[in-house]
Amino acid sequence: MEKTYKLEVAGVTRELPILPVAEDLSIASFVILGDAQIVAAAAPLLVEKLPEVDVLITAEAKGIPLVYEIARLLNLKKYYVARKSIKPYMDQPLVNEVFSITTQKKQVLCLDGADAREIKGKRVAIIDDVISTGKSLKAIEDLVVQAGGEVVARAAILAEGDAAARTDILFLQELPLFPHK
């Protein structure tokens, strides 16, 4: 039988499947894509924690529903998404590399140059569903800095593993890692 982890966050309960991501590590899989209820419940709680910000940014893909909902609650007309591939419609994209806990191979992370120009000089909140190793967060932050924005908040629904001890991030709940013995 599949093992699960019971997550309670923002008044919502989910049984997360525990799945291997490496030879020596499993994680509780938290996928907010398609989970309208958890996004609607978590977004206002994160909004309460955020300082004054001008713009929001996330990375494709799982952060997108959350950043949309937070932008809506903050009455922001726009939010920004760092993509994981360079698209032909991008104008002089800023490009970075990223590895995450779930995708332990190199991915690119890129920001359309038009978006970068709009972020310049703005107070930016980075939004994601989960912060684990922090590598995705760092890669987004590097793009924001390259664009000339100032990162004033780093927020996620969950802080996984060591990320829960970080004092520079905002989050609603901890998520344990499951190392193999």
Ligand SMILES: O=P(O)(O)OC[C@H]1O[C@H](OP(=O)(O)OP(=O)(O)O)[C@H](O)[C@@H]1O
């Ligand atoms: O702190 P980290 O170790 O970097 O892990 C957190 C990141 O990993 C997940 O994305 P994933 O790589 O699964 O990509 P996806 O959203 O495109 O599925 C998650 O949405 C975060 O962006």
